[in-house]
Amino acid sequence: MKIAITGATGFVAKNLRKFLSKQNIPVVAIGRKNFPTYKNEIKIVTKNYSEDLSSKLINCSCMIHLVGVGKQTFDNNFYEINYLLTKKILQISKKSKIKKIIFNSGLGASKNSTTDYFISKYLAEKEIIKSGLDYTIFRPSYIIGTSDHLSQNLKKQIHRGTIIIPGSGNFPLQPISINDVIKILFHAAASKKYSNKILDLVGTEIISYEKFVKLFTASKKPIIKKTNIEIAYRDAIRNPTSQYGVDDLHILVGNFIGSSKKLKQISNLEFENFRNILKSSSLS
Numbered sequence: 639m640k641i642a643i644t645g646a647t648g649f650v651a652k653n654l655r656k657f658l659s660k661q662n663i664p665v666v667a668i669g670r671k672n673f674p675t676y677k678n679e680i681k682i683v684t685k686n687y688s689e690d691l692s693s694k695l696i697n698c699s700c701m702i703h704l705v706g707v708g709k710q711t712f713d714n715n716f717y718e719i720n721y722l723l724t725k726k727i728l729q730i731s732k733k734s735k736i737k738k739i740i741f742n743s744g745l746g747a748s749k750n751s752t753t754d755y756f757i758s759k760y761l762a763e764k765e766i767i768k769s770g771l772d773y774t775i776f777r778p779s780y781i782i783g784t785s786d787h788l789s790q791n792l793k794k795q796i797h798r799g800t801i802i803i804p805g806s807g808n809f810p811l812q813p814i815s816i817n818d819v820i821k822i823l824f825h826a827a828a829s830k831k832y833s834n835k836i837l838d839l840v841g842t843e844i845i846s847y848e849k850f851v852k853l854f855t856a857s858k859k860p861i862i863k864k865t866n867i868e869i870a871y872r873d874a875i876r877n878p879t880s881q882y883g884v885d886d887l888h889i890l891v892g893n894f895i896g897s898s899k900k901l902k903q904i905s906n907l908e909f910e911n912f913r914n915i916l917k918s919s920s921l922s
């Protein structure tokens with residue numbers, strides 16, 4: 639097995655690459671800026687995935703496509719990165735004779751999606767399904783581990799002394815441990831059981847955002863302040879450095895819930911409780 643990974647410098651990819659290095663699985667790691675590699679890796683640095691990469695991807699059996707944006711800006715928007723770049727990765731995979739693609743979409747992506755983020759992820763899903771490649775599409779909830787995005791955000795707020803909870807804080811989260819996610823990505827690359835499937839990548843427990851924040855901050859005891867949701871949205875729209883971006887709020891308020899049942903059956907994994915991750919990663 640030889641695995642190609644895009645977005646090599648991102649949170650999920652970094653954890654996955656570390657895991658694969660311990661197994662000594664050959665990896666082609668692709669990123670847009672220079673990065674350190676493990677012994678098992680070949681590195682590709684490409685600014686916009688436009689050059690012909692096929693000679694470097696020779697004999698890869700699977701492409702794990704982990705480039706994605708959860709917050710858009712003028713020059714890094716959802717349509718171009720989440721959708722058009724995925725289309726490009728499909729072309730690159732086909733040219734390189736890679737037979738399988740694994741993609742992280744988002745929990746909430748569907749044909750009924752109304753927000754730019756989920757629409758871009760859903761468009762990418764459709765493109766993958768019609769590509770003819772063997773595929774596994776995961777729809778993750780919040781992936782939790784050292785230096786995940788939500789923890790980083792909360793840590794920043796703790797540092798400032800106050801954590802803001804937008805609105806009621808009564809929004810459901812289904813956190814899943816990064817350790818489970820990387821095992822599942824690896825299984826999906828190796829096993830036919832995941833072929834041509836769309837699977838929710840969610841933990842077994844549903845917890846409200848407010849409760850999650852309280853667990854996360856248990857030992858730090860910062861001030862926790864609820865703000866009116868209208869104020870949170872106004873800040874998100876006008877202030878690029880606000881605690882929550884517009885899409886963070888959409889995802890929180892959207893109440894997206896999945897089921898871990900199918901994935902548990904296929905993976906045979908005993909999922910880690912996210913509370914242990916909070917403890918073991920010294921997050922709480």
Ligand SMILES: NC(=O)c1ccc[n+]([C@@H]2O[C@H](COP(=O)([O-])OP(=O)(O)OC[C@H]3O[C@@H](n4cnc5c(N)ncnc54)[C@H](OP(=O)(O)O)[C@@H]3O)[C@@H](O)[C@H]2O)c1
Binds near residue numbers: 786
């Ligand atoms: N983490 C979660 O909780 C979560 C939840 C749902 C879905 N997902 C999806 O899972 C995938 C991996 O997530 P992650 O948490 O690892 O994301 P991440 O840490 O933000 O990493 C994203 C990767 O995409 C690359 N990237 C961003 N814009 C790019 C561009 N214009 N051209 C080329 N590369 C670009 C980044 O490169 P740089 O390092 O150079 O910036 C980085 O390597 C993403 O598709 C994400 O949407 C994640």
